[in-house]
Each structure stands twice: as C-alpha cells, then as structure tokens.
Amino acid sequence: PWVMDTSPVIISLLFPTQVIEKNVDPEWTLLTFLRKNWTLFTKYACGRGGCGACTVMVSKNDPVFKKIRHFSVTACLVPICSLYGAAVTTVEGIGSIKTRLHPVQERIAKSHGTQCGFCTPGMVMSMYTLLRNHPQPSEEQLMEALGGKSDTEKVHHPRGQMGTVFLAESSGCQQKGTGKCCLDRGENASSPLGGKNDICTKLFAKEEFQPLDPTQELVFPPELLRMAENPEKRTLTFYGERVTWISPGTLKDLLELKVKHPEAPLILGNTSLGPAMKSEGRFHPILLSPARISELTRVTETSEGLTIGAGCSLAQMKDVLAERISKLPEEKTQTYRALLKHLKSLAGPQIRNMASLGGHIISRHSYSDLNPILAVGSATLNLTSAEGTRQIPLNEYFLAGLASADLKPEEILESVHIPHSRKWEFVSAFRQAQCQQNALPHVNASMRVLFKEGTDSVEHLSIAYGGVGAATVIPSCSCPARRWDELMLDEACRLLLDEVSLPGSAPGGRVEFKRTLVVSFLFKFYLEVLQELKKLVKLVSVPVSALIYYYSFLDRFLSALEDFPVAIPQGVQTYQSVDPHQPPRDPVGRPIMHLSGLKHATGEAIFCDDIPVVDKELFMVLVTSSRAHAKIISIDFSEALKLPGVLDVVTAEDVPGTNGAEDDKLLAVDEVLCVGQVICAVVAETDVQAKRAVEMIKITYEDLEPAIFTIQDAVKHNSFLCPEKKLEQGNIEEAFEKVDQIVEGEVHVGGQEHFYMETQRVLVIPKTEDKELDIFVSTQDPAHVQKTVSSTLNIPINRITCHVKRVGGGFGGKVGRPAALGAIAAVGAIKTGRPIRLVLDREDDMLITGGRHPLFGKYKVGFMNSGRIKALDIECYINGGCTLDDSELVTEFLILKLENAYKIRNLRFRGRACMTNLPSNTAFRGFGFPQGTLVTESCITAVAAKCGLLPEKIREKNMYKTVDKTIYKQAFSPETLIRCWNECLDKSSFHSRRIQVEEFNKKNYWKKKGISIIPMKFSVGFAATSYHQAAALVHIYTDGSVLVTHGGNELGQGIHTKMLQVASRELKIPMSYMHICETSTATVPNTIATAASIGADVNGRAVQNACQILLKRLEPIIKKNPEGTWEDWIEAAFEQRISLSATGYFRGYKAFMDWDRGEGDPFPYYVYGAACSEVEIDCLTGAHKKIRTDIVMDACCSLNPAIDIGQIEGSFIQGMGLYTTEELKYSPEGVLYSRSPDEYKIPTITDVPEEFNVSLLPSSQTPLTIYSSKGLGESGMFLGSSVFFAIADAVAAVRTERDIAENFIVQSPATPEWVRMACADRFTDMIPRDDPKTFKPWSIPIA
Ligand SMILES: Cc1cc2nc3c(=O)[nH]c(=O)nc-3n(C[C@H](O)[C@H](O)[C@H](O)COP(=O)(O)OP(=O)(O)OC[C@H]3O[C@@H](n4cnc5c(N)ncnc54)[C@H](O)[C@@H]3O)c2cc1C
C-alpha cells in the first residue's frame, strides 16, 4: 500500500478521454498502466525497448522548437510518472472497427501488411506518429519511422507498400469510415483484382483507401496546453510501494534535491536505467525527474559552437544538428555531421525520442555511439550544483569514470558544449553492428585530424573507439607532424593495435573481428581525408606527396568510402488470377485480406494475455537452473514465501500425476541437465511479486561431469539422443575411385531462436465442478497441451478444454513447449484452487524454450572436371540439447531432404542428434531442411570452385531432369522444379546480371557484389500416417449464419481465412455469413499440431467434407425452391428437422518410411521453387546490402495468393535472418547470452532486399490437396540461403582477386564478422592472434 500524499499524474490518454490518474506507482511503465489499469491492448513482447511492439504516441509541448511534439515511444520503457502533462495515443485511440478506421489501419490491413498481427498495433502507431508530423512523408522519413521494428514473421513488401501509399495521392473509398471491409457480404467478390488476365500483379486496390485527412486527427488537449504554457513550479512527488518519484519544477529545487539525495539517479528516457533495473536487478528507491526543468532543454549557439541541454532527447538533438548543418559552412560542421550520421542509426526512432543526451553521456556505455564523437570533437560538459557551475572535458578520464574527472554526487549535467570544427580539420564516425539499423554496434569509432594549414602535415590526430573495452577507449597516438600518407597509416595502425589491446577473453567476444575493425576504420578515415584533401588542394597548393600516390589508385578504392544507404523495398508480386468463369462470390484463389487484418490493425484482436484478469487470478513465474549439469542439493524458498503476495512455490512433489517423461521432466527432480531447466515455480498475487520472490529462492548445486555443450564434445563423449539415421544409394566407394576430383569440407550452421513476437503464455482456470479446467493457451497444438495436462494432473482428458483464439507467431516453437508450461501452470491451479496466468518474459522464453538445431556437416564429394557429381557423402550432427524432444524426427527429415534438387547416383547421408547440456532444441519452420541443405549447396559451390565453373552451372548440371526416384525411392516428376528454375533465371535476368556483377567487381576493390540462384525441392507433411488427418465441425444457425470450427490454429498464416474461403465455395454463400470463433479441443478433438505446411491442406479437406454433407442435406430443399435465399432454405431445413450441423473428416496421406530398407513414401507432395539474390559486401567492415531477390514458387492453385505470397516472403526473410544475422552466443558454462533483441538480431524492415519480387508459378496440378493448392508455410525459409550464397559469392570474388585459398570454412550465419575475416587483407594480417590455449573465450561455438 502506498501513501496517498501524492500529486496526481495528469495524463491525457486520448482514448477514451482525459485521465487524471491519482494512483500511480513510479515503478509502473506506461505499458503496465495501459494493460493493467485500462485493459488496453498495446503489446508486450520484449520489455526492453528493442522490438517496437509496444509503440504508442506521446504528445508534449516541446520547449526547444516551441510546438507540440508528437513522438513514438516504446511504452515498456516509459515510466508512467514521466508522462505528467503529456497526452498518450494508443492504437485504440485512432480508430476502431466499431467506429471508424484510421487510414493507417485500413492500409496496413488491406495491403496484407499483417500476419499474426501481434506487432501490428506498434507498426500502426509508428506510422501514425510519422503522419502526424509529416502527412506526406519522404521515403527517408518512412524508413526511419519503420526502422525500429523487428518482425520475424513478415517484414515484407506489402507492409512497405502500406507506407508508400501515403507517399502518393490516393482516391477515396466507397466504404470509407464505415469500418466495413470488402469481405462484407460478398463485396470482395467484385473486387477489381479479379481481372480477366491470366497473370495478376495487384494484391490490393489502392483506389479503395480513404485519404488521410490531417484535420480529422485528435487535437492536443487544451488543458495540457495551458499547463505547458504556465508550467507549475512546485515539486511533484509520487510515492509508490518501494520507489518515490520526485519531479521538481525549478533547477534550484532539483539541485537542492540532489544534495539531499546524492545517490538518486536523474531519470529521463529510462532507456539506460530501465533495462539495468530489469535485468541487472538495480534498484533506486528515489528517482529524480528533471523533465520539467527548462534549463535542461535549452539550445544555444555562439560563434564557437553549440550548447545543447542535457535533457534534450536524441531525436531533438538530431533535429537541432540537421538544422545547424543546413545553415553553417561545411568546415564548421564536421563534428555535427558525424553525430548526425550516428544519430540516424542509433537504436530505433522510439528510443531516440525517449533517450536524452545527458542520460547517454552519463551512462558511458562502452558501445556509446555519441561519446567517441563528442570526445574527439573536444566537447565540454557544463555541470551545475547548488554550489555553482563548472566545466569538465568529455575526455578519456571522464569516460573511464575516474572520480577526479567525473561529476560529484550532488552535481548534474546541465548541458554539453560542442565546438564548431575548423578549416583543415576533418571528423568522421564509423560503426559496425550485426545489421545496419536498430542494432548496438560491435565496434564504433570517431576520428578527427587537424592539419597544419595549407599542408598535409598532421597537427593532431585523435581517435576514440567504442565496443573494445569496458568504456570508450581513447588511444594516445596523435601522429604529430606526420604526412598523411601510407607510412603514417601503417605506423598508426600498429600503434593503435598496441594500445587498444583487447584480450582474447574480452566480454562480447568477436575479438579478432574487433581488432580488425580498429584498423579498418582508420583506413576508411585515411581514404576519406585523402578525398577531402583532394578538394582542398584545388584551392591551395599543397605539397602533398600522398596525393600523387592517391591519384594512382583511388578510383578503385573509392568504394571503401560509401555506406550502404537504407532504401524502401520495392518489388512486384505475380500470381495467376482466377478463371474468368469462376462465380464472383467464390473467394477461392483471390487475394482475400486476413480475416483478423482489421482487428490486428486496431488492436481489437485478442491474444492470450489480452484476456482480462479473471477473478482470484494468480501469476506464476518459473525458477530455472543456473547450472548446466548438476545435482540439486537443496532448494530453500522460505524467504520467498515471506514476501507480500507470494502464495506458494510449486515443485515436482506437487505433481499429482506424471511429471513429464523419465528423461524430460516438467519440473526438475534431483538433477538438472541445462541452464534454463525449470526447477520450480512461484505463485503470487501479481507478476511483480512473483518475480521478486524468484530472486529470493536459494538453490544449491553440486556440479556433475561431464558438461557437454558442443557437437565436437558430444561426439567425443559418444553422447547421442537416438541412433544414427542413414540413407544410401549406389556404390559410393566405387564411385569415388572413378572421379576426376574429390573435395572434402565442413559446414557449420548456427541455431535459431523462434522469436515469435508473442512469448509463450497460458491462462489456466480451474472450475469448481468435476476437476474441469479451461486453458487459454498460445499453442500450435492444443490437443497436446490437453493431453499433457491430463497426464500431469492425472485426470481424464475430457475434463480439460484448451482454447486457442490466435497465436502471435509459432514457427514450431509452440508445438511442444506450451504443453509443458500449461501443465506446470495447471499444477499451480490445482494446488491453489485459483486461476494461474503464466507469461514468459522474453529473456526467460529465449533461455528456456530452445530453438532450431545447430548443425555441423562434413561432406566428401567426387566429381568429373565437367562438374558432374558422381558421389556424395554427407555426415551431419545436430545439437539436440538435453532431451530428445523432436530431435530424432529432425534428424530423419534432415536426411530425407538433404539431396534437395539434385540427382546424384551414389549417395550416402548420415545424421545423428547429439545430446548436450543445453536447453532442448525443438521444431522450427523447415524442420532440419534449412540447416541440412546448406551443406549440400555449399558442397555444390565447392565443386564449382574446383572446376573453375560457375555454381549455377553445377546446380543445373546435377539437377533432376526427368521423372525419377528420390534417395528413398519415392517417385516424382521434376518438371515444375525445372520450370521454377528457368523462370527464376529469366525473371531475374540472371545471366546478364552475373556479367554486371563481375564488371562491378573488377572496378571496385573494397566493395564486391555477389549473386546466386538456388533451386529447391521441399517435401511437406509429417512422415507419419496418423498425422495426416483432420476434422471440422460446421454449424448453420437459423439466421443462416455459419460457424466453422476446424483443427487448425491461427498462427498468423491465415488458416482461418482460407478455411472460410473453402466453406464459402462449398456452401455457395459469401464469407461474410461465416465466422470462426476459436480452435477448441471441445469442438474438434484429437487434433494434430498445426505444422509441417499442411494445416490448410488437411483441415481444408475436413471443412470441405463437412460443408458437402450439409449441402447434400439441403439439396432437396434448394431443389424445391431454387429461387429462394440461403436464409429461406435454412429456415425450411430447420422446420423439416434437418440437422444443420456436421462433422467433416479427412483421412489423409498414408505416409510410410522404412529406415532399414531406406525406402518409403514419406511425403504427400513437393513444393518447388527457386530464388536469386544479389548482394554487395563491404570488405572492410563485413556489412552487406541486399540489392535484389527474385523468388519463383510453385503454389499450384493458390487458395489465397495474398496470404501465400505473405508466407513466402515472411519465411524467406526469416531464413535470411537465420543465414545472416541471427546468432546465438553461449558462455563456456553453457549459459545463453543472447536473450533479448539487443543481442539477437532478427531482420527489420530495413533488411528487406531493395528489390523483392515474388511470383507464383502458373498453376500445375496436385490431386492430393484442397483445390490443388500447396502448403507454403515453411519452404521459403530455405530460399533465404540465396542471400547467404550471394554473400559467399562476393567473398569468393574477394579471395580470388587477392589470391587467397578458395577453400574456407562455410559458416552460417554470414555475419559481418565472418565476412570481414574471410576477406583477408593487410589489416587482418596485421592484427595480433591469440593462441586459443592461452585464454578462456567469452563464448563457445556449439555447432
Ligand atoms: C533498445 C535500445 C537500443 C539502443 N541502441 C543504442 C545504440 O545503437 N547506440 C548507442 O550508443 N546507444 C544505444 N542505446 C542506449 C541509449 O543511447 C541510452 O540508453 C540513452 O541515451 C540513455 O538516455 P536516457 O535519457 O534514457 O537515460 P536514463 O536511463 O534516463 O539515465 C541514465 C543515467 O544517466 C544519468 N543522467 C541522466 N541525465 C543526467 C543529467 N542531466 N545529469 C546527471 N546524470 C544524468 C542518470 O542518473 C542515469 O544514471 C540503446 C538503448 C536501448 C534501450
């Protein structure tokens, strides 16, 4: 209970009306407040400002620019008290289905910009905020606004289009403002998209969109404006349970408070304090908020420089700098330009809107992008205290936190003075991160050189680095009186490498890469300055020897200077339009919007954790092991139980039934097998109380040997989860003897985190009668949850009902795991007799749930000089983690699919799943195929290199050509595969672009392009017959409305939309008559997981069956009254006692695989495709730009081209993430470091290829699926490897030019680190290398 002697927080929540909130706790974030107090649905996905899912708009009076500033923020980091006097607009506030859609909401939904929809409200609010500030934004503004979004599922083109439609004029819509959509009562049928042409390139009708009318927007509340104009001077204090927030109104009061509470931090953006309090357990009982102190946001300029208030946000600073740069002569703005450059890529726009300059400087993060620039730019810090003011330099001593160079506890930073630069002075900044935007830098640098006027003689060189030590590092090398030439460069590099000594075990790892960047950046600067000197030399006669040298080679080297620009992705999506004779009301084959699209965009789509708090609900938090392999000696939760609100701790002893499997316990007993294994769970009144209690639980362990983490170690210890899987054909040994050449190689493919935007969550509600339980859960497999809960509680399955409304992304990660979590929550619910909510934090989710199996592959390939492969032997090991889970199945699928598109007569594939002391890996989109096939394709590339031929020639030569049998003797025709390949070659103008790439590479030394085209044969389905079945239940009600239920779960893949398209065709009524409420084990029992790409195939057939049964029953009635309406027939049917409810069932494919004989028919059909990608790499930093991707995919007769193209694009992007940026790092003790979007980079919209074209191959036929459509959920994932191979192609070009051995270890992801180190040059040669035996590395490779 907290004291009520408090000021009210006056916030205007522009939905529904103004709020004067009296009872706020300073520990609440805006997100907590919105979700808990107002039951609004701004989403929680990471809680650290890293993903953008929780974006809302804040409006405040801006004292710097003297106007109302609208800016986007991540609500999960905004302290509620910081919003005093601000207006907050959430997605609910701008429009709704019930009232009027906002144009942004309409566009994102109708342009198919949503899939699972979990991040859509955040995306909408980013766009909305942009449009509030710029109703006709430029491309740059648009990309900047969307740059702060991570989206595993669908960073794809239509979403880009959603934004671009605001760039152009759009005409009005007939339905505008009604909240209706063209799905209503068949309007969609007459959509202008149907067209007569065979091939269609339009997925939505832009003409329909209502125009943006800025005059319709909500205005800033006048009372808040009055408050801003007459700011209150008194100190406001907000008391919470543990924390007091004090917000003084004057600088004097602030300084007095700082004397009184010297240890209290100043809180501004909370982007540094907030994450530290959350993850590092830092606690501050008093927080001082200087937000209302106008002195801190003052900006002044003198002839010497700019002074910027420490309270200015980084976004304000960016605007100030841009404005000054446009006015001042270039020579004065060198430092400002460098700052502006980094301010564009530092975090996302939301963080820049929140984070303050003062907070940034004082935090002194070693990765700080601005401090190095401020340091070399000789910035000074203006400090103030009750005693007076003083200035200190922002130098190495301050940055290292030396007490004598630091603020005193009672001092605050008032402003920062940044001097203008001078003539003959040059300043630049560099950074390299895992990806271009919204990623913390691995290394950054700022460099400044001052020349003696009129010469190239260095007066002073200053350099500062971030990311290479515990603080910003400022080496002393200043090179006085040196000429700006190669000799100086060489010497400076050596000095820098001596001074910036990064030990082999340095935190953050990537040591050799970082060392290389230290000198590579200097080289970039060297070239840049030479370029500038060249301009100056025209004005003054400079006796520069360097320039003579410079002219001779600079042209080829100039490419080192350009950064990759961020561009709006463009592209064309092509599909076959429906037969012109298809009735207009029949939606099958048309690009129908996702059923929940509009609700996603308005925030009205409810996810599991959006279910309001139920009566007597408790919260559960899991306690996990901190040891990788250990005996549990004791668990002491006595202290935890003493905390307020804590009710219980659930352990294995509380499980009434079976505690998981013998080797895969739900709750650990005696022993733990990995860090992150669940040991027990705390149950408390609130999540905050439960989390605090977890901190108090003391577990003692005794470590056990061995602790195995890597595949190599597992092999050494013979530690496997299941027997080897093997397939063989021909006579491989004999074939090896007859070939011209043999190559052997290794491939390492890292794992992948599912990173579904909605973390795992479940709500278990015990009922009062008959041990019944209702479970609301985010899962791909509710029947599995139901079954697991049943065995755990030892109650029959029929007492348990699982409900799945929709899932915020699954990707395989919600097939098995939700069952375990549901079961643990259910034990808590039974024990306490109260409902239990369990929502995993992102950190816990990443730690506990495992992901894609990392893989290590060895190949030996024998081939003729022509490139014909005669023998291929591949051995794969996957890192399965500590329990079996799906590892055996993944191994099987891997082996079955390894051959991909190639016919090689003599083959041997072997696979083993290693048992290690890591969290168990599990199903993940593609199920082994994306990892395994990378080995096959790498092998092809190696053959090409040996034969001196292009990889595409080897691919073509070895591809299946005629009707044939796979390695497991399943017959198939590759005709469609070849069509995809040829069409992809054609559409991408592959051959002419290959020539252009080569020409570019000849002309450029430091940038290289690469291009690749990859074919794909992907088998869908499970290799088990029992999985090929589905059921549906269709009810027709007496008003004619239809309720469809089926066994599939809506994961964002649009299955519900497709099912209604099927029902609509079968019942011959518009989709608007139909509804799907949820997936529930009570309506359709014994379902299979929605996975393996066949969800729509099998459930579609079940829905079709149910509808056909119903229609058959109605036929006599329709015949009798053919002119009647649907409603007439239903009424008549009811009168005549005809059942209006039917169960449909589909008994699917008989999958079969005999592993002993190595043959079978495991898969119902194949999806074929091909993708061509082109990239450009920066050889000095390892960065890459995706220039273009063309995908041709065989969807047969797509049920819904908009949804299918979305699936292809989404999975391609997810694959691209797997192969380029997503990197999981583990400590030598087996602790996963990568537990947040800060450390694990999934693609953002700025990573989408600049040109991204997708076309569906004009129809082929497949009799096995519903209306000959194909399941496309997973296959696109592997096509992301075309980007990997394009990068590898560019790297190979570098290595050929530099005469470095063509063989290098293929490693995925092709991170900047891998690319940079593979492009060996004088800088990589220069760096010191450590003997691995002499240090303990920060992280270990587990593949
Ligand atoms: C998702 C995310 C991504 C990020 N990406 C990047 C990136 O790419 N590059 C980068 O460089 N940084 C990045 N950052 C860090 C970010 O720049 C800093 O967190 C931010 O600038 C801190 O400012 P703040 O106002 O939020 O500080 P707060 O968290 O509010 O305060 C931080 C500290 O500064 C002190 N302080 C603040 N103002 C004053 C003052 N006037 N006088 C004395 N002490 C003061 C406080 O006492 C406190 O200890 C990222 C942060 C997040 C959350």
Ligand code: FES
């Ligand atoms: S939940 Fe707030 S940024 Fe991810």
